[in-house]
Amino acid sequence: MEVFLQQLINGVTLGSIYGLIAIGYTMVFGIIGMVNFAHGDVFMVSAFVALIAFLVLTAWAGISSIPIALLIVLAAAMFFTSLVNWVIERVAYRPLRGSFRLAPLISAIGMSILLSNFVQVTQGPRNKSIPPMVQGEIVLYRHNDYPVTLSYKQLIIWFVTAALLVSFWYLVARTKLGRAQRACEQDQKMAALLGVDVDRTISMTFVIAAALAAVAGTMYLMYYGVVSFSDGFVPGVKAFTAAVLGGIGSLPGAVVGGLLIGLIETFWSAYFSIDYKDVAAFSVLAITLIFLPQGLFGRPDVEKV
Amino acid sequence: MSEPLLSVRGVTTFYGRVQALKGVDLDIHDGEIVTLIGANGAGKSTLMMTICGNPQARDGVIMFAGRDITRLPTHEIARLRLAQAPEGRRIFPRMTVLENLQMGATVADPAMFARDLERVLELFPRLKQRLAQRGGTLSGGEQQMLAIGRALMSRPRLLLLDEPSLGLAPLLVRQIFEAIRLLNQQDGVTVFLVEQNAYHALKLAHRGYVMVNGRITLSGKGRELLERPEVKSAYLEGARLQ
Numbered sequence: 158m159e160v161f162l163q164q165l166i167n168g169v170t171l172g173s174i175y176g177l178i179a180i181g182y183t184m185v186f187g188i189i190g191m192v193n194f195a196h197g198d199v200f201m202v203s204a205f206v207a208l209i210a211f212l213v214l215t216a217w218a219g220i221s222s223i224p225i226a227l228l229i230v231l232a233a234a235m236f237f238t239s240l241v242n243w244v245i246e247r248v249a250y251r252p253l254r255g256s257f258r259l260a261p262l263i264s265a266i267g268m269s270i271l272l273s274n275f276v277q278v279t280q281g282p283r284n285k286s287i288p289p290m291v292q293g294e295i296v297l298y299r300h301n302d303y304p305v306t307l308s309y310k311q312l313i314i315w316f317v318t319a320a321l322l323v324s325f326w327y328l329v330a331r332t333k334l335g336r337a338q339r340a341c342e343q344d345q346k347m348a349a350l351l352g353v354d355v356d357r358t359i360s361m362t363f364v365i366a367a368a369l370a371a372v373a374g375t376m377y378l379m380y381y382g383v384v385s386f387s388d389g390f391v392p393g394v395k396a397f398t399a400a401v402l403g404g405i406g407s408l409p410g411a412v413v414g415g416l417l418i419g420l421i422e423t424f425w426s427a428y429f430s431i432d433y434k435d436v437a438a439f440s441v442l443a444i445t446l447i448f449l450p451q452g453l454f455g456r457p458d459v460e461k462v
Numbered sequence: 463m464s465e466p467l468l469s470v471r472g473v474t475t476f477y478g479r480v481q482a483l484k485g486v487d488l489d490i491h492d493g494e495i496v497t498l499i500g501a502n503g504a505g506k507s508t509l510m511m512t513i514c515g516n517p518q519a520r521d522g523v524i525m526f527a528g529r530d531i532t533r534l535p536t537h538e539i540a541r542l543r544l545a546q547a548p549e550g551r552r553i554f555p556r557m558t559v560l561e562n563l564q565m566g567a568t569v570a571d572p573a574m575f576a577r578d579l580e581r582v583l584e585l586f587p588r589l590k591q592r593l594a595q596r597g598g599t600l601s602g603g604e605q606q607m608l609a610i611g612r613a614l615m616s617r618p619r620l621l622l623l624d625e626p627s628l629g630l631a632p633l634l635v636r637q638i639f640e641a642i643r644l645l646n647q648q649d650g651v652t653v654f655l656v657e658q659n660a661y662h663a664l665k666l667a668h669r670g671y672v673m674v675n676g677r678i679t680l681s682g683k684g685r686e687l688l689e690r691p692e693v694k695s696a697y698l699e700g701a702r703l704q
Contacts, residue, residue: 333568340554340565347552350514352540352569352616 159303164427165420170311170380172419173318177373178396179403179411180325181366187342187406188362189254191261195245195268197393199367202272203238203374204384205280210234211287211378223290227313227379234371242367243360251356269389277386286383314376321372322412328365329408338362342406391435395422398442404452413453417441465528467492467652468513468544468620473522475505475512482508484676485522490620490654495646497655497663497684499697500673506656507549509673510624514546515539527619541569545618547609549625555598559589562597562608566615574617581649582611585641603634610641620652621645627659635659639666660697664688672697 178200185193210233214220220229249268253260294308329335340348341358349355377392378384399418403410418438425437445452466489475483482505490496500506512519513526515536524532531539545566554562563582567575583590586607592600600608606626613621623642627635639662645651657663664670664684672680672693680687687693 333564336557336561336564337568339557339561343554343556344552346516347548347554348565349516349536350540350546350548350552351565351612352537353565354535354537 159298159300159305160427162298162305163303164423166305166307166311168420168423169416170314170419171423172399172416173314174373174377174380174415175392175396175399175418176412176415177318177321177369177376178392179399179415180408181370182397182400183403183405183408183411184338184362184366186400188338188359189250189261190258191250191265192397192405193366194262194265194393195249195272196366196370197391197396198269198272198389199238199242199245200370200374200377200393200396201384201386201389202241202276203234203367203371204378204388205276205285205386206237206371207231207234207375207378208285208287208384211290227290227375231317231372231375234375235368238371238374239364239367242363242370246360246363251359269393273386273389280386282386284383284385287378289382290379310380314380317372317376321369325365325369326408334358334361395435395438398438398445402441402445402452404455407452407454410452410454464491466490466525467527468654469523469525470509470513471523471525473509473512473519473524475508475517476520477508477517482676483512483519486673486676486678488671488678488681490652492619492652493646493650494669495642495653495655495667497657497667497670498673499657499660499663499670499693501696502658504673505676506673507624508676510546510548510622510654510656513539513622514544540616543569543616543619544622545613545616545620546622547606547613547624547626548622549628551605551609553597553600553605553608553612555596557597558594559597559600559608560593562612563615566612568616570616575615578615578617582614585614585644586611603630603638606630606634606638607641610638614645614651618651620654622654622656624656625658626655627657627662635662642666658697660693661688664693 178196181196182193185191207230210230211226214226214229220226245268249264250261253264291310291313294306296304296306298305329338337348337353337358340353341355345355395418396415399414400411402417403414418441421441422434422438426434468490470486470488473483473486474481486509498506498509511517513524515534519532523530526542526544529542531542554565563579567578570578588604589607589611592604597608610623610626626638630638642653643666646653655663655667664687667684670682670684670687671678680690680693
């Protein structure tokens with residue numbers, strides 16, 4: 158029971174990070190029908206931006222207040238990562254729009270390799286670590302000397318994710334930009350006829366996707382305290398699995414899928430074998446694709462045309 | 463006569479190598495209802511879409527309200543208050559009726575929204591009960607009303623309607639045509655109407671054009687065209703059976 162509770166807490170934390178990344182996959186897929194294979198590496202880049210920002214703040218600027226430092230790091234990561242993703246869309250995907258379907262996909266794989274190699278060359282191939290940003294934990298429950306704890310780090314991740322999801326939901330459901338974005342998802346030609354700048358809307362989608370990934374990247378860095386140039390791949394593919402599991406194109410699906418993948422991975426590590434945790438997560442991808450290809454929240458197309 | 467609101471001069475359009483429009487000339491003046499009739503595949507919808515810049519004309523000039531819009535991107539043309547309810551209605555199926563109407567108001571002044579919404583619901587009262595329903599669940603007639611209503615939400619100076627009567631029951635067709643007449647008379651909206659239902663369209667319109675194979679072959683006052691033997695034989699035989 159104690160182990161279960163503790164793993165539940167850990168799983169939800171990990172799942173929050175996957176969920177934030179998965180939203181980026183699902184949004185981009187929804188609007189241009191492309192799996193953005195570079196998204197995992199965009200997440201990795203954001204963790205490096207956060208790392209650099211953190212070191213600059215603490216070493217040079219001498220900011221000692223952790224909450225303020227964390228906020229600035231978060232803002233810097235969101236800004237620069239959005240900029241990177243905006244440029245990627247401009248340079249690597251937009252010129253290929255209207256080309257054959259695989260072209261942007263191949264370009265995305267190219268961007269993925271470019272990003273991870275760029276970071277490897279400029280930042281070095283080794284793991285980069287930071288001193289722990291946030292320490293301390295709350296003991297929720299103790300049984301036979303086994304404490305169930307919720308660390309402040311985890312609490313921050315939960316809180317930030319929840320706050321972000323609420324504002325993100327508001328953006329998509331209630332604002333003009335969100336409406337334009339959904340309209341472009343459903344019928345770009347019609348959206349343009351109504352005065353929506355489709356190119357700009359697609360750019361904004363990449364910016365939002367990157368901002369969410371940057372929050373995930375900052376949280377990842379804060380949680381594990383270490384990041385490497387290759388960290389884009391595995392979390393990226395797992396978040397992609399989460400998006401597929403939830404039903405690609407569905408925003409609530411991405412969040413639920415992310416949580417499920419996080420939980421599956423953590424419970425597998427706890428009860429079976431930690432060496433095979435990636436196998437467990439990717440088996441979910443295979444099983445979903447075989448038995449439930451539209452995903453949990455995939456839209457059944459009941460449209461009159 | 464004053465300068466036309468919309469003038470199309472020598473416009474040609476290609477889909478790949480296929481030439482869909484072969485030099486079209488056409489004028490629409492402020493306050494008119496102008497109709498374009500022709501058989502399936504004559505190029506009517508292509509002309510509508512070419513006016514809106516998707517696809518763009520290869521040759522020729524399209525002027526709207528004194529501006530050359532031939533090379534403008536579609537969304538910028540929409541910002542000049544040229545609205546279209548296109549072929550197939552193209553309702554956003556997973557958005558509510560209200561959201562569809564809000565999308566129509568993309569280029570409009572937000573302060574006008576409440577008033578414009580009220581006017582659209584006055585014209586099409588059936589949409590009122592459907593506001594919270596998803597566009598994809600509406601009937602064909604309701605979708606057509608929504609498509610026209612959505613186009614109206616931008617307060618268009620020129621409204622392009624592509625086959626609003628297609629697939630609708632005769633009673634609904636009459637309602638739609640009545641709404642178009644009201645819009646023109648009461649709100650002063652200029653309308654360019656593409657129709658296969660030539661009889662209704664020519665009776666409603668001030669002027670009409672006939673398109674055959676990507677070219678305008680006839681033009682004139684609506685009632686006059688109705689009497690022309692070539693129009694009668696080609697487009698009205700079927701209509702009389704209705």
